[in-house]
Every structure is written in structure tokens, then in C-alpha cells.
Amino acid sequence: MDDKSLENLLPEPLLLLSSEGRVLDMNQAARKAFGGLDNGSKLHDLVNEPAKLEASIRLWVRSGEFLRGLVVVTSVAGERYITYGARLWVDRSSPAQVIVRCYVESAANRRFVEITRRVNALNREIACRQQAENQLFAEKELAQVTLNSIGDGVITTDIEGRVNYLNPVAEALTGWSADEARGLQLIEVFRLFNEQTREPVENPLGHVLVHGNTVGLANHTMLRHRDGTEFAIEDSAAPIRDREGRLIGGVMVFHDVTHARRLAAKVSYQASHDGLTGLLNRRAFEQRLHSLLDAPVGVDGSHSLMFLDLDQFKVVNDTCGHLAGDALLRMLGPVLQKHLRQSDLLARLGGDEFGVLLQDCSVSAATRIARALKEELENLNFTWEGKPFRVGLSIGQVNFTDNSWSLADLLSAADNACYLAKENGRNRIHLYSMDDQALAHRFRQTQWVGRIRDAFEENRFCLHSQTIVTTASASSARPDQEGGHFELLLRLLDTDGKLVEPMAFIPAAERYSLMVSIDQWVLETAFAKLARAGSNCVSTCSINLSGASLGDEGFLTFIYSCFERFAVSPRVICFEITETEAIANLSKARHIIQTLKALGCRFSLDDFGSGMSSFGYLKNLPVDYLKIDGTFIKNLASDPIDRAMVAAINNIGHVMGLKTIAEFVESASVLQELGELGVDYVQGYGIARPEPLETYLANLKKGDYHQPQPGLH
Amino acid sequence: MATVDTESRRVPLIQLDIPLERDLFLRNLIRELSGVLEDIVGLKEASGFISIVGQNMGNQMDLDYKKALGVSRLTRAQVADVLVDLKGRIKGDFYIVEQNDNRIVLGNRACPFAAEVVGRPSMCMMTSNVFGMIASQSLGYAKVTLEETIARGDRGCRVVIHLQPGAESEAAPGQEYFQS
Structure with a gap:
């Protein structure tokens, strides 16, 4: 076919x-x-x-x-x-x-075959569906087990906001079982309110069901359990969509952060409050003050800042011990607070100092409050173990009306006013005036005069030394072979046993012409110790000279006498004079330098670069070392301008045949830079920390030269 | 002798007026068989089955008449006579309406299946096949058209046997038969 x-x-x-x-x-x-x-x-x-x-x-x-x-x-x-x-x-x-x-x-057979075919197809379809259903069931089971196992609370709703499901955590936090809650509106089950206002807050799922996007809970959200218990909660609500993306409901995921929030509140409280009195601490007080200064000026923006210093606190502490002092301080908070308005701030600034900020307060009201505080303490009966104490309050008050003040200026003004209140006889209020700053400064310097004299009398000055090494030996951790090279540093041992840095008292000493005496004490003491140690183990001892000594007529004579009295070779002595002082006393400085160099002494120009007028003068100052100002060194590795400055100073020094020294060397990166630039010597905490001169010399004698800091990095 | 008790007397069964004798029994048997066939497999299929039976019987009758007449083939006139004769032997009442080289037309006043044929048109396939078989085997071709049938409710039957394939036979309904 x-x-x-x-x-x-x-x-x-x-x-x-x-x-x-x-x-x-x-x-x-x-x-x-x-x-x-x-x-x-x-x-x-x-x-x-x-x-x-x-x-x-x-x-x-x-x-x-x-x-x-x-x-x-x-x-x-x-x-x-x-x-x-x-x-x-x-x-x-x-x-x-x-x-x-x-x-x-037969037709029946055909029908049978057809039916069989269809039955088989149906069976296959049923098997597929069964398999899909099994898989779906397994996935649902897995999801259910997951939801039942997780630590977060989960509530799902339909599109009308009616509850479909609660997992066990959600059941525990809301107090509703899934069966009870099913079909109820979410707001009945999931009752939210604001922790601070206590007002109900909008349920985020409502927003989700209207707008279809995920939202987080507002801060300070609390959940009220069915029995009234409250939980701090966090988290979010999200839409549930079907495969076609249609919104079919919402899911609320949340967890109990009560403990975390309490902890955070505690940490925040501790960070801003004084542990002893429970009052705000200095940091928090300054922050509030800073915020006030940053805020726009109001119509009646009149404020008052007070520094309060407790008179006679030291007496309580010394006679009855710290427990009594602490008890007194604790007692003061409520006592002072009762004269303050609700909005006023009271803080313990440290020791026996308190701060008060009266915000939006007229001058007259501020004065009234200050008086009330002073009078309150005058009348305070504080007894410890039957012993009564009278305490008073020195108050420095600054009334300010605008935000032209910087925080530092304002604090300094209040501090000075308080200082003057004490200086003027204690237990009084000193209202800040424009002259106070200089006045207080002078008061403080005057005070230092007494303390410096006392230190002389009580022999409380002491010498420390900080080693200087060649840059190469610092990098390779090899000790220098030529002997100890170090700078002498002056310290004052205060009456409380603390070491006082020279920057605290040198300005006062300079102002009240005490520097020559200090220099002489340093020279005599250093020569005596060098002589005792034997100067053959020392290559260079750098001694700072003040501008006052450079200008002092009898200074050279004094140095000669030192060389005569002590067996110290002039060759180990290197005098350090600052750039600014040398320039200020240029002719005398040149004379002294030339004279002492003739003896064999050397000179180092200290803080070189800080004056920035000195390149021209260098020719007139026959020094041996340039000590590059530390402010250029600190950020050398990161600041290209500093690096260029150091490179320039180093080059000029070398051209003039001088050795260069970098101070304030504190890190390996800076040291590496200095090595690359070719700076000759280095000094700083990264190389060696200052130590008592006796200790240093004893180590030198033992042959234990400088040891580069192993921790240098 | 088998008897049956009535109210007052015992009557012999043989004397009972029961419409049962062999001829009637066989006719009823065929009527029931064809009825069941028509109900189960449908008229067309049932007709097909009876056709086979009819063909086999027609084939046997054809052989019997040829043997009895001592011929290997029947002439058209012999065919017409044989058809009338065989129907008469089984109590049919067929007669020749006309005959020529193109067709033989037969009439019938009584069906061999008698009243049992009414409503059973598939039984007419016996006639169609027997006539078609005998005619086609001797004359080469036959198409039998049952124009009227007692089975379908006609008073008598009128059967046309077309003897020449051509326009006339093609236009007529019915079944064709061929010489084997």
C-alpha cells in the first residue's frame, strides 16, 4: 500500500x-x-x-x-x-x-485498555502528588520543628491580622497558647507599649499588612504578657507572600531583650554616674554642658555653672579615714539636691568637687540657689563616731547667656572662680569676672613658688635620665659601644609622693626667677652623681639649660666651679638649650656656647623646628646636635608634611656638620622612617622610658647599656 | 404416568394445553438467540453473525440442490425455483414476482420463523445469505435487497436479487455475494 x-x-x-x-x-x-x-x-x-x-x-x-x-x-x-x-x-x-x-x-477490551491506561496515568499522577505532598509535609514538619526550636518568638497572621500560629517562645512571652490565639486579632495577643511613655505603640504588623514591606520595632518597645508581666523586646515584622507575590499575611519575629536592655541601661548608668554618690560623673556632666553650648540660643537662654569644692574635707578624711569621707560625700547629694530645681544638674566631678548646672535660670535665681547651697552646708551637722564636723562650701559661679563660650573656657572659668573662692577665704561664692583667669593663674603660680621652695628645702627634686641611642643600634637592638648617652630630666616629688612633671612648675619657676636656682641644683646634683659613678662609662650626659641661666651673669662661673669640684670631664657634658631661648639670648648664648665648647663641652639645640625662625640663626650658634622638635616626630609615619620637615632639618643639620636627634620616638614605624631619613640619634618611650639617674648609672657601671624596648612596635 | 393434582381431580400432563413442540421450540430458540445477540452486540454485528450462519447453510443447500438436480451450476430459472422451493420446505410462502437476466424478484406471504421473526430483523440475514449464496455460486454475482420484511413489520416480504453488478445494483441497498 x-x-x-x-x-x-x-x-x-x-x-x-x-x-x-x-x-x-x-x-x-x-x-x-x-x-x-x-x-x-x-x-x-x-x-x-x-x-x-x-x-x-x-x-x-x-x-x-x-x-x-x-x-x-x-x-x-x-x-x-x-x-x-x-x-x-x-x-x-x-x-x-x-x-x-x-x-x-472487543470494545470492552478497548475500553478496558483505555481505562487501564487512564487508571495508570491517574495512579502516576496520584503518586506524584503523594510524593509532593509527602515532601511538602516533610518541609512543613521541618519548618514547624524549626519554628518550635528557635529562640525567637514567631507569630503569623492572615491578611486581616488574625493570628494563625504562635511558636512556643511566642506562647511563653505573650501568655497565649496557639490554639487560644488562633483567629484573634494580633493586637489582642501581642500587646505592645513604649517603655518610657507607657503608651500603646502601633503594632508593626499593621503597617506591614497595609504597605507590604518589612519593618523593625521602634526602640524601647515592651510586650505585655497576658498576666501583666512586661518584656523588653526587639525585632521585626515582615509580609508573607504566595508564589505569585500576593500578600497573604504577616509574620512577627521578636525576642526578649529584657536582660540585655537592663544590662545596657546599667552599663550606660555606670558610664555616666559616680559610683559612690550616684550623681552624674564629670564625663556626663561635661557632655550635658557641651550639648547646652551646642544648642541654639533660646529667648531667655540664661544659665549658670557652679563648681563646688568642699572645705575641710581633707580634715574629715585625715582624722576619720576614707570611710568617713565617703559617707560625707554620699550625704551631700540629697542635701544639695533639695535646693535645686527639677531640671538642674548636680554632678560629682571628682574628689570633693561637685558641679551644678542651672539651665534656663535667671541670674537672681542662680545667686539665690548658690547661697542656699552654701548655707545648707554651713548648717550641716556631720558626725562620725560621735565626732561632729563643720564643713563649708567654696563655690565658683559663672553665669552665661550665650553659646560663645567653649566648653573648655567655661569649665576653666568655673574652676578659676572656685579656686578664687577658696583663695579668698573659703566658704564663699565667687562670681566669675573677666579678670579671674589671669588672677587665678597668678594665684596658682604663686602657690607653686612656695611648693618649689619647699621642695628645695625638703630635697624633693630628683633627676631621671632617658637614654639616647644611634638610630642604627635602636633598629638592630645592638647597644652602643661608646658608653651611655642620655638626657637628664627633672622631677618634683610632691608631698603626696607623686612625681610632678616639670611642665607643671617650670612656668611658675620661670616667672618667679627660680629657674637659675633649679638649673644650679640640677648641675650640682648631676655632677656629683656622675663623679660618684665614674664618668668613663658615660659618653654624653645632656643637661637642659634655661633661658634664665643663659642670661645669668654668674652662670659660667658656677659651671667652672662644678668642673673644679667634681671629677667630671667636660667632654661628657652636652648642654641642651631651646631654640627660642637661644635666639632670645642670642649674644649671651653664643658666648656661653663658645666658652664651654672651649672646655670640651658640647651643645644641643633643643626643640628645633618649633620656632621656625631658626635656620638663619643656626650659623651663629655653634652647636653640635640638632634635636628635632617632637611634634614633627610623633606622626612622622603618617604625615607627609612632618616627614618633609624632618628631612629638611636633618639635611640642613648634616650639611652644617651637626648630628641630629629625634625625640618622642614611640613606634617601630617612626623609627624605620627616621632610619630611612638618616637621622643619627633617637630618644623616646619607644626606645627607653626615663628612669632614676642612680638606677641608670648603676646599670651603666655594670656594663648594662641601654636596652631597646622589646615592646617597640 | 405423570399427573398433577388439581382441586378435585388428577389430570394427565400430556393433555395440558402447553404451546410447546419442536418446531416452535426451535423457532423460539432462534428468536431468543437473535434477540440476545441484537441486544448485546448490536443489530449490525448480530446481522453479521447470522450472515455467517446463513452463508454456511446456504452453501449446504446449494450443494444439496445441485447434487439432487445432477448439475454443477443452476440456471437463473433453476435458481428462482430452488429459492421458492427451499422456502416452501421450511414453511415459508415465497413466490416469483419476476425474473430476467438482471434480477429475480420474490414475494413472501409467510415467514418460516412465523410470528417469532417480528422485531428481529437480523433473522432476515438468513434469507439474504441463503438466497445470495445459491444465486452467486451459480450465476457469479448476487446482491440481495430486502425491500419489505415481515420482521420489520411489513405484511409480507419482497426480495430483489440483482444478478449483474452495475448501476442498478450499486444504487440498491443490500448485501453482495460472489462466486467462490
């Missing part, structure tokens, strides 16, 4: 047989069903009962109508076909041919 013929389109097999049952032709369906049945072969091969096929063929040969055959034909796939045959009439002379149509055994 032609491939394109209609017969080939028929789904049922079609055979053309001769009257002997030999296959003459067949369609595609027949070829497919009866594979192996070729043209010319006999249909008998496919039937069980050939006799019945013969009978069938006899019937079909005679019949023009399709008659059902008496046999079934079985396909290669095992399918049984019933046959219908009829004579293909061409003409009387043509040999008989029979057309045989084959149908699947």
Missing part, C-alpha cells in the same frame, strides 16, 4: 489476502501489529486454528459485506484482534482477493 494512502492512516490493521490466505498487501498499522508478517506469507501463521481461518476466508470470498471471521489474530505484542473480511471485487475474471480488517478483540 502506498505510504500516503488512506489505508495507512487507519489505526486498525488492514490486510489484503488472496483466496488461499496469502498476504498480498497490508497497511502501516498491520505492519506494526504483525511484525514479521511479510507480503507473500500466510495469515495462518498468526492464528491458532488454521481450519477456522480457511472457513473464514471462504466466507469472506463470497461476501461483499464485511463478515466477522471465525478466528482471532494475535499481534507480536500479544494483543488479540478479531477479524472482519469481505471480497474485494474487481471483475469476474480477476482472482478473488479478500480485505481483512482487524479490531482489538
Whole structure:
């Protein structure tokens, strides 16, 4: 049959047989069903009962109508076909041919096959769905277990805000079980309010369900449990969407931060409050003051700052001990507070000092309050172990109306006013005036005069030394071979045993012409100790000279006498004079330098670079060392300008045949830079910290030269 | 002798008026068989089954008449007579309406299946096949058209046997038969 013929389109097999049952032709369906049945072969091969096929063929040969055959034909796939045959009439002379149509055994069978096919398809579909459902169930279980296990509370709602689900943590925090809460509006179950105002706050899920975006809870949000217990909570609400992105509900995730918030509050309180009195501490007080100064000026922006210093506190402490002092300080808070307004700040600034800030307070009211405070303490009866004490209050008060003050100036003004109140006889109020600053400064310096004199009398000055090493040896941690090279540093041992840095008392000493005496004490003491130690282990001892000594007529004579009295070689002595002092006393400085250099002494120009007028003068000052000002050294590794300055000073020094020294060397990076720049010597905490001169000399004698700081980095 | 008790007397069964005898039994059997066939497999399929039976029987009758007449083929007139005769032998009442080279037309007043044929048109396939078989085997071709049938409710039957394949036979409904 032609491939394109209609017969080939028929789904049922079609055979053309001769009257002997030999296959003459067949369609595609027949070829497919009866594979192996070729043209010319006999249909008998496919039937069980050939006799019945013969009978069938006899019937079909005679019949023009399709008659059902008496046999079934079985396909290669095992399918049984019933046959219908009829004579293909061409003409009387043509040999008989029979057309045989084959149908699947019965309609019922076809239906069965179809039903079976559909049932199988349905079964496969059901199996797929079952598998998907199992997977979904497993995932739901996993999600459920996860939600039940996590430490956060989780509540989900539908799109109307009705509760669908609470996990155990949410149940514990709200007091509602999932079953009870299901179907209720979230606001009934999840009751939020502000920690500070106690007012209900908007439930974030409401916002989520309207706007569809994720939102966090506001700060200070509290959750009220069903039994009234309150929890501090944090976290967020988010929308739930289906696969198409449609909003179908919301989820609230939150956790209990009560403990964390309490802890944070405690830490914050401790950071801003004084542990002893519970009052604000200095830091918090200054912060409030700073905020006030930063705020825009109000219409009546009149404020008052008071520094309070307790008179006679030292007496209480010394006679009854610190416990009594602490008790007195603790008592003061409430006593002072009762005269202050609600908005006023009272802080303990340290020791027996208190600060009061009266914000938006008229001058008259501020004066009244200051008086009330003073009078309160005058009348205070403080007894310790039956012993009564009278205490008073020195108050420095600054009334200010605008924010033109800097914080530092304002604090300094109040401090000075308080200082003057004490200087003026204690237990009084000193109202700040413009002259106070200088006055207080002078008072303080005057005070130092007494303390310096006392220190002389009580022999409380002492000498420390800080080693200076070559840059190369500092880098490689090798000690210098030529002997100890160090700078002498003056310290004052205060009456309380603390070491006082020279910057605290030198300005006063300079002002009251005590510097020459101090220099002389330093020289005598140093020479004596060097002589005692034997100066052969010392290569260079640098001693600072003040401008006053450079200008002092008798200074050279004094130095000569020192060399005479003590066995110290001038060659180990190097005098350090500052750039500014040398320039201020240029002619005398030159004379002294030249004279002492003739003896063999050396000179170092200290703080070089700070004056910035000195390059020209260098030619007139025949010094041996340039000591580069420490302010250029500190940030050398990070500041290209500082680096350029140091490079310039170092180059000029070297051109002039001078050695250069860098002070304030505190890190390995700075040391490395200095090495690269070719600076000769280094000094600073990164190399060695100052130590008592005796200790240093003793180490030198033992041959224990400077030891580079292992911690240098 | 088998008897049955009635109210007052015992009556022999043989004397009972029961509509049962062999001929009637066989006709009823065929009627029930064809009825069941029509109900289960449909009229067309049932007709197909009866056709096979009819063909086989027609084939046997054709052989019997040829043997009895001592011929290998029947003439057209012999065919017409044989058809009327065989129907008469089985209590049919067929008669020749007309006959020529193109067709033989037969009429019938009584069906061999008698009243049992009414409503069973598949049983007419017996007639169609027997007539078609005998005619085609001797005359080469036959197409049997059952124009009227008692089975379909007509008063009598009118059967046309077309003997020539052509426009007339093609236009007529019915089944074709061929010489084997």
C-alpha cells in the first residue's frame, strides 16, 4: 500500500489476502501489529486454528459485506484482534482477493485498555502528588520543628491580622497558647507599649499588612504578657507572600531583650554616674554642658555653672579615714539636691568637687540657689563616731547667656572662680569676672613658688635620665659601644609622693626667677652623681639649660666651679638649650656656647623646628646636635608634611656638620622612617622610658647599656 | 404416568394445553438467540453473525440442490425455483414476482420463523445469505435487497436479487455475494 494512502492512516490493521490466505498487501498499522508478517506469507501463521481461518476466508470470498471471521489474530505484542473480511471485487475474471480488517478483540477490551491506561496515568499522577505532598509535609514538619526550636518568638497572621500560629517562645512571652490565639486579632495577643511613655505603640504588623514591606520595632518597645508581666523586646515584622507575590499575611519575629536592655541601661548608668554618690560623673556632666553650648540660643537662654569644692574635707578624711569621707560625700547629694530645681544638674566631678548646672535660670535665681547651697552646708551637722564636723562650701559661679563660650573656657572659668573662692577665704561664692583667669593663674603660680621652695628645702627634686641611642643600634637592638648617652630630666616629688612633671612648675619657676636656682641644683646634683659613678662609662650626659641661666651673669662661673669640684670631664657634658631661648639670648648664648665648647663641652639645640625662625640663626650658634622638635616626630609615619620637615632639618643639620636627634620616638614605624631619613640619634618611650639617674648609672657601671624596648612596635 | 393434582381431580400432563413442540421450540430458540445477540452486540454485528450462519447453510443447500438436480451450476430459472422451493420446505410462502437476466424478484406471504421473526430483523440475514449464496455460486454475482420484511413489520416480504453488478445494483441497498 502506498505510504500516503488512506489505508495507512487507519489505526486498525488492514490486510489484503488472496483466496488461499496469502498476504498480498497490508497497511502501516498491520505492519506494526504483525511484525514479521511479510507480503507473500500466510495469515495462518498468526492464528491458532488454521481450519477456522480457511472457513473464514471462504466466507469472506463470497461476501461483499464485511463478515466477522471465525478466528482471532494475535499481534507480536500479544494483543488479540478479531477479524472482519469481505471480497474485494474487481471483475469476474480477476482472482478473488479478500480485505481483512482487524479490531482489538472487543470494545470492552478497548475500553478496558483505555481505562487501564487512564487508571495508570491517574495512579502516576496520584503518586506524584503523594510524593509532593509527602515532601511538602516533610518541609512543613521541618519548618514547624524549626519554628518550635528557635529562640525567637514567631507569630503569623492572615491578611486581616488574625493570628494563625504562635511558636512556643511566642506562647511563653505573650501568655497565649496557639490554639487560644488562633483567629484573634494580633493586637489582642501581642500587646505592645513604649517603655518610657507607657503608651500603646502601633503594632508593626499593621503597617506591614497595609504597605507590604518589612519593618523593625521602634526602640524601647515592651510586650505585655497576658498576666501583666512586661518584656523588653526587639525585632521585626515582615509580609508573607504566595508564589505569585500576593500578600497573604504577616509574620512577627521578636525576642526578649529584657536582660540585655537592663544590662545596657546599667552599663550606660555606670558610664555616666559616680559610683559612690550616684550623681552624674564629670564625663556626663561635661557632655550635658557641651550639648547646652551646642544648642541654639533660646529667648531667655540664661544659665549658670557652679563648681563646688568642699572645705575641710581633707580634715574629715585625715582624722576619720576614707570611710568617713565617703559617707560625707554620699550625704551631700540629697542635701544639695533639695535646693535645686527639677531640671538642674548636680554632678560629682571628682574628689570633693561637685558641679551644678542651672539651665534656663535667671541670674537672681542662680545667686539665690548658690547661697542656699552654701548655707545648707554651713548648717550641716556631720558626725562620725560621735565626732561632729563643720564643713563649708567654696563655690565658683559663672553665669552665661550665650553659646560663645567653649566648653573648655567655661569649665576653666568655673574652676578659676572656685579656686578664687577658696583663695579668698573659703566658704564663699565667687562670681566669675573677666579678670579671674589671669588672677587665678597668678594665684596658682604663686602657690607653686612656695611648693618649689619647699621642695628645695625638703630635697624633693630628683633627676631621671632617658637614654639616647644611634638610630642604627635602636633598629638592630645592638647597644652602643661608646658608653651611655642620655638626657637628664627633672622631677618634683610632691608631698603626696607623686612625681610632678616639670611642665607643671617650670612656668611658675620661670616667672618667679627660680629657674637659675633649679638649673644650679640640677648641675650640682648631676655632677656629683656622675663623679660618684665614674664618668668613663658615660659618653654624653645632656643637661637642659634655661633661658634664665643663659642670661645669668654668674652662670659660667658656677659651671667652672662644678668642673673644679667634681671629677667630671667636660667632654661628657652636652648642654641642651631651646631654640627660642637661644635666639632670645642670642649674644649671651653664643658666648656661653663658645666658652664651654672651649672646655670640651658640647651643645644641643633643643626643640628645633618649633620656632621656625631658626635656620638663619643656626650659623651663629655653634652647636653640635640638632634635636628635632617632637611634634614633627610623633606622626612622622603618617604625615607627609612632618616627614618633609624632618628631612629638611636633618639635611640642613648634616650639611652644617651637626648630628641630629629625634625625640618622642614611640613606634617601630617612626623609627624605620627616621632610619630611612638618616637621622643619627633617637630618644623616646619607644626606645627607653626615663628612669632614676642612680638606677641608670648603676646599670651603666655594670656594663648594662641601654636596652631597646622589646615592646617597640 | 405423570399427573398433577388439581382441586378435585388428577389430570394427565400430556393433555395440558402447553404451546410447546419442536418446531416452535426451535423457532423460539432462534428468536431468543437473535434477540440476545441484537441486544448485546448490536443489530449490525448480530446481522453479521447470522450472515455467517446463513452463508454456511446456504452453501449446504446449494450443494444439496445441485447434487439432487445432477448439475454443477443452476440456471437463473433453476435458481428462482430452488429459492421458492427451499422456502416452501421450511414453511415459508415465497413466490416469483419476476425474473430476467438482471434480477429475480420474490414475494413472501409467510415467514418460516412465523410470528417469532417480528422485531428481529437480523433473522432476515438468513434469507439474504441463503438466497445470495445459491444465486452467486451459480450465476457469479448476487446482491440481495430486502425491500419489505415481515420482521420489520411489513405484511409480507419482497426480495430483489440483482444478478449483474452495475448501476442498478450499486444504487440498491443490500448485501453482495460472489462466486467462490
